[in-house]
Amino acid sequence: MTGNSPDFTVSLRAAGLRPTRQRVALARVLFEGGHRHVTAESLHAEVKATRMPVSLATVYNTLNQFRDAGLLREVVVAPGRSYFDTNTGHHHHFFVETDGELHDFPSDEVTIAGLPAPPEGTKLSRVDVIVRVRR
Amino acid sequence: MTGNSPDFTVSLRAAGLRPTRQRVALARVLFEGGHRHVTAESLHAEVKATRMPVSLATVYNTLNQFRDAGLLREVVVAPGRSYFDTNTGHHHHFFVETDGELHDFPSDEVTIAGLPAPPEGTKLSRVDVIVRVRR
DNA sequence: CAAGAACCTTAGAATCGTTCTAAGTATTTG
DNA sequence: CAAATACTTAGAACGATTCTAAGGTTCTTG
Numbered sequence: 001m002t003g004n005s006p007d008f009t010v011s012l013r014a015a016g017l018r019p020t021r022q023r024v025a026l027a028r029v030l031f032e033g034g035h036r037h038v039t040a041e042s043l044h045a046e047v048k049a050t051r052m053p054v055s056l057a058t059v060y061n062t063l064n065q066f067r068d069a070g071l072l073r074e075v076v077v078a079p080g081r082s083y084f085d086t087n088t089g090h091h092h093h094f095f096v097e098t099d100g101e102l103h104d105f106p107s108d109e110v111t112i113a114g115l116p117a118p119p120e121g122t123k124l125s126r127v128d129v130i131v132r133v134r135r
Numbered sequence: 136m137t138g139n140s141p142d143f144t145v146s147l148r149a150a151g152l153r154p155t156r157q158r159v160a161l162a163r164v165l166f167e168g169g170h171r172h173v174t175a176e177s178l179h180a181e182v183k184a185t186r187m188p189v190s191l192a193t194v195y196n197t198l199n200q201f202r203d204a205g206l207l208r209e210v211v212v213a214p215g216r217s218y219f220d221t222n223t224g225h226h227h228h229f230f231v232e233t234d235g236e237l238h239d240f241p242s243d244e245v246t247i248a249g250l251p252a253p254p255e256g257t258k259l260s261r262v263d264v265i266v267r268v269r270r
Numbered sequence: 271c272a273a274g275a276a277c278c279t280t281a282g283a284a285t286c287g288t289t290c291t292a293a294g295t296a297t298t299t300g
Numbered sequence: 301c302a303a304a305t306a307c308t309t310a311g312a313a314c315g316a317t318t319c320t321a322a323g324g325t326t327c328t329t330g
Contacts, residue, residue, distance in 0.1 A: 058308055058309075061289090080286070081287070082287085094257075119229060127265070130265070135257050158278090196279085216316075276328090280323085281321105282319100283319080289313080290312080295306105295309095296308085299303085
């Protein structure tokens with residue numbers, strides 16, 4: 001322990017996941033530093049540059065597991081490609097359609113009034129606001 | 136002309152598209168009757184039941200052309216599947232995550248306040264609100 | 271209305287992102 | 301430290317969508 005990096009071993013274990021070399025390597029890339037948006041491909045490219053490269057299948061598995069464990073949030077903004085967001089708190093997104101960039105913005109300032117009640121027999125899961133812009 | 140069905144020939148031409156047999160058949164399925172949400176597969180299945188069946192490739196081409204022409208709106212709510220909405224006016228969506236159903240709701244009642252300004256050098260394209268619910 | 275030009279449709283192949291399979295490897299448990 | 305369990309992997313498989321190239325349709329022009 002150098003003392004300056006979070007211990008992903010414990011957070012993974014807390015999420016019910018074995019802290020394997022691969023998952024720890026991915027957690028480091030994802031969660032060290034500020035909030036990130038990644039795709040499976042982009043994360044795979046990043047982790048390949050590491051001392052602990054990980055197969056693409058494991059990147060997919062891990063993203064899904066982290067999402068299921070609440071460590072990541074999946075954002076669907078464009079057909080045929082999933083983004084994962086390390087920010088799991090309440091917030092919304094700008095999506096720059098012309099180049100596929102995604103940016104967070106806090107939901108604190110945003111008020112949504114007048115939403116209709118959910119259809120019979122359903123309960124609210126989440127409200128996504130996607131502000132689409134172009135360059 | 137029987138006089139009781141809209142003339143898709145003129146609307147297609149107005150959109151800069153030749154009114155081919157296939158496009159007219161698809162327009163009929165899409166735009167006769169109330170607003171619809173379709174996927175390429177579901178529309179293909181519907182049009183196959185018609186006197187003018189259309190290949191799947193043409194269904195994809197046509198959906199994209201209609202979307203580009205502003206006749207349809209593409210809604211991305213779930214990874215790996217695109218919905219097209221015949222309602223191109225201002226409105227938002229309920230998405231029932233547990234069974235893939237999509238429902239419109241008017242944006243008239245809904246007020247969104249406090250949205251941040253678009254990032255430098257971009258202009259607003261659209262604001263999507265997706266209310267995700269589960270059964 | 272004929273003929274050419276432009277455009278459209280099609281089946282099937284190709285591609286893309288993602289998931290599955292089966293075999294080997296790491297981690298945990300007793 | 302051995303058995304039990306879970307994980308990783310390369311490559312195959314998959315589902316949705318796009319491409320290709322060949323033939324058919326629609327439009328324009330005279």
